[in-house]
Amino acid sequence: MRTFVDPDTCLGCGICETIAPNVFKLGSDPVAVVLLDPVPAGEEANVREAMDACPEQAISIEE
Numbered sequence: 001m002r003t004f005v006d007p008d009t010c011l012g013c014g015i016c017e018t019i020a021p022n023v024f025k026l027g028s029d030p031v032a033v034v035l036l037d038p039v040p041a042g043e044e045a046n047v048r049e050a051m052d053a054c055p056e057q058a059i060s061i062e063e
């Protein structure tokens with residue numbers, strides 16, 4: 001799996017980082033950046049949860 005954050009949509013709220021801190025990290029913008037590409041199998045559930053929780057639907061995945 002790969003995951004992406006749309007920098008034009010991300011609000012920098014940090015929810016994704018809270019749910020999946022190994023995969024998402026807030027940059028200085030603050031916009032979330034993806035740390036692991038591809039996403040390790042053990043993090044996929046967290047990424048899906050973060051995608052569902054993102055208030056801006058800024059997170060997408062590619063299987």
Ligand code: SF4
Nearest residue numbers: 010011013014016054
């Ligand atoms: S949850 Fe969504 S809006 Fe919030 S920091 Fe992550 S990608 Fe950005």
